[in-house]
Amino acid sequence: MSDLIPSLSELHSLPQVQQPSYDDPDRLRWVVNSLRQLPPLVFAGECDELRDKIALVADRKAFMLQGGDCAETFASVQADNIKAKLRVLLAMSVVMTYGAQLPVVKVGRIAGQYAKPRSKDTETRDGLTLPAYRGDAVNGFDFNDQARRHDPDRLLRVYNASAATLNLVRAFVKGGFADLRQLHAWNASFVKDSRIEERYEQLAGEIERALGFMLACGVNDDTLTTVDFYASHEALLLDYEYAMTRIDSRSQLPYDTSGHMVWIGERTRQPGGAQVELLRRVRNPLGIKLGPTATGEDALSIADRLDPDREPGRITFITRMGAEHVREKLPRIIETVEKSGRKVAWVCDPMHGNTFETHNGYKTREYAAVVEELNGFFDVHDELGSWPGGVHVELTGEDVTECLGGAFQLSEEDLDSRYETACDPRLNRNQSLELAFMISERLSQSRALRREPVQVPDWNA
Ligand SMILES: O=C[C@H](O)[C@H](O)COP(=O)(O)O
Numbered sequence: 001m002s003d004l005i006p007s008l009s010e011l012h013s014l015p016q017v018q019q020p021s022y023d024d025p026d027r028l029r030w031v032v033n034s035l036r037q038l039p040p041l042v043f044a045g046e047c048d049e050l051r052d053k054i055a056l057v058a059d060r061k062a063f064m065l066q067g068g069d070c071a072e073t074f075a076s077v078q079a080d081n082i083k084a085k086l087r088v089l090l091a092m093s094v095v096m097t098y099g100a101q102l103p104v105v106k107v108g109r110i111a112g113q114y115a116k117p118r119s120k121d122t123e124t125r126d127g128l129t130l131p132a133y134r135g136d137a138v139n140g141f142d143f144n145d146q147a148r149r150h151d152p153d154r155l156l157r158v159y160n161a162s163a164a165t166l167n168l169v170r171a172f173v174k175g176g177f178a179d180l181r182q183l184h185a186w187n188a189s190f191v192k193d194s195r196i197e198e199r200y201e202q203l204a205g206e207i208e209r210a211l212g213f214m215l216a217c218g219v220n221d222d223t224l225t226t227v228d229f230y231a232s233h234e235a236l237l238l239d240y241e242y243a244m245t246r247i248d249s250r251s252q253l254p255y256d257t258s259g260h261m262v263w264i265g266e267r268t269r270q271p272g273g274a275q276v277e278l279l280r281r282v283r284n285p286l287g288i289k290l291g292p293t294a295t296g297e298d299a300l301s302i303a304d305r306l307d308p309d310r311e312p313g314r315i316t317f318i319t320r321m322g323a324e325h326v327r328e329k330l331p332r333i334i335e336t337v338e339k340s341g342r343k344v345a346w347v348c349d350p351m352h353g354n355t356f357e358t359h360n361g362y363k364t365r366e367y368a369a370v371v372e373e374l375n376g377f378f379d380v381h382d383e384l385g386s387w388p389g390g391v392h393v394e395l396t397g398e399d400v401t402e403c404l405g406g407a408f409q410l411s412e413e414d415l416d417s418r419y420e421t422a423c424d425p426r427l428n429r430n431q432s433l434e435l436a437f438m439i440s441e442r443l444s445q446s447r448a449l450r451r452e453p454v455q456v457p458d459w460n461a
């Protein structure tokens with residue numbers, strides 16, 4: 001492609017984990033070449049714009065909300081589903097922006113989140129062992145031989161599903177759906193728990209009055225009617241991410257055009273590994289997951305590899321320690337990184353360290369543990385004087401029953417009624433909104449602790 005990017009065979013010669021094993025290399029080659037002919041899904045300039053916004057997060061001037069499905073599926077690429085996800089993310093961001101008086105950078109786990117790293121390569125049911133489901137990008141969810149085969153043609157379906165999703169997302173966020181005057185409409189048939197509903201309706205009413213005042217004063221610009229929304233996913237599959245990497249015609253630099261922001265997972269963040277080798281060459285803003293076994297030195301060594309020039313907004317550390325470990329493990333990591341002089345965005349993923357299996361066999365998370373990890377995250381940052389820059393959550397706009405607790409006190413027995421995730425349990429729309437109120441309170445406290453005046457960054461500066 002260019003000497004700025006290693007060839008696919010060079011990439012595959014590096015240590016790598018969590019990759020599919022395809023049985024037809026010719027077909028894979030054909031798929032990769034076909035993908036390389038297709039237009040980029042996102043534009044380099046949009047990735048730069050997001051990097052600038054994340055730089056504001058690292059600089060304490062904004063908060064980041066990153067959320068969406070654990071695993072998107074081809075079957076769920078439907079208008080209602082995408083709209084519901086967007087609606088919950090927009091409602092959460094309004095709650096946080098208004099409550100904490102801080103701009104919120106909105107990033108979906110969307111339009112590309114189709115590949116999953118797994119703990120085990122296989123799954124056994126009733127004595128039959130088959131390859132584990134690795135996301136629709138790799139194989140099918142159904143438990144039979146044919147579905148579980150790793151099929152390279154699925155990468156083309158990922159491209160098409162991502163393009164269709166992005167197209168609708170762009171239309172929604174720029175075409176009137178995200179108009180702040182629609183706040184009540186986003187809520188129609190939404191929050192059903194009376195406590196949260198009351199809070200949301202009260203907040204929407206206050207914002208409506210404030211907007212009315214602004215409009216009466218003659219303030220009427222795009223910021224009230226449209227939002228900037230970005231797409232992100234885990235850059236897990238080397239073949240796909242390589243095929244989507246393009247040289248930007250403006251800067252002559254490579255960008256992974258499969259999403260605005262891509263992240264490296266907890267299982268694939270080896271500094272000498274293939275994912276890091278590819279992503280260190282592309283210009284996108286990058287997320288790096290850090291679990292409870294990560295040290296401050298690990299964090300620094302991967303950051304040095306991915307971002308030797310310490311470019312503002314390039315690195316977001318997404319910490320997912322688990323509620324049990326966050327207060328013990330996180331401080332050392334933050335201290336080591338901050339002492340090095342690096343400025344990164346610190347984002348809390350309160351989901352991935354808090355997964356367990358119930359007696360009735362469901363993989364789940366307790367809403368209380370999610371809140372507890374977030375409280376630990378805020379407490380640690382408040383104590384160290386660093387900035388709790390964002391949250392990364394697995395959620396859906398539907399009323400699923402996948403995580404326990406929350407406003408409706410979902411119990412293990414309730415999981416049976418709407419457990420629909422293809423991989424890990426997601427917060428439903430009520431739990432998500434409830435979490436947004438909790439975050440907005442903690443954010444206000446963090447800002448008050450620092451006695452920071454309200455600052456409105458100039459996104460376009
Ligand atoms: O989303 C993260 C991982 O893909 C997921 O937690 C792995 O789940 P597993 O342990 O069931 O394989």
Ligand SMILES: C=C(OP(=O)(O)O)C(=O)O
Pocket residue numbers: 070117234264265266267289290320352
């Ligand atoms: C796999 C994921 O997380 P982690 O790498 O932190 O386990 C994920 O966010 O989908």
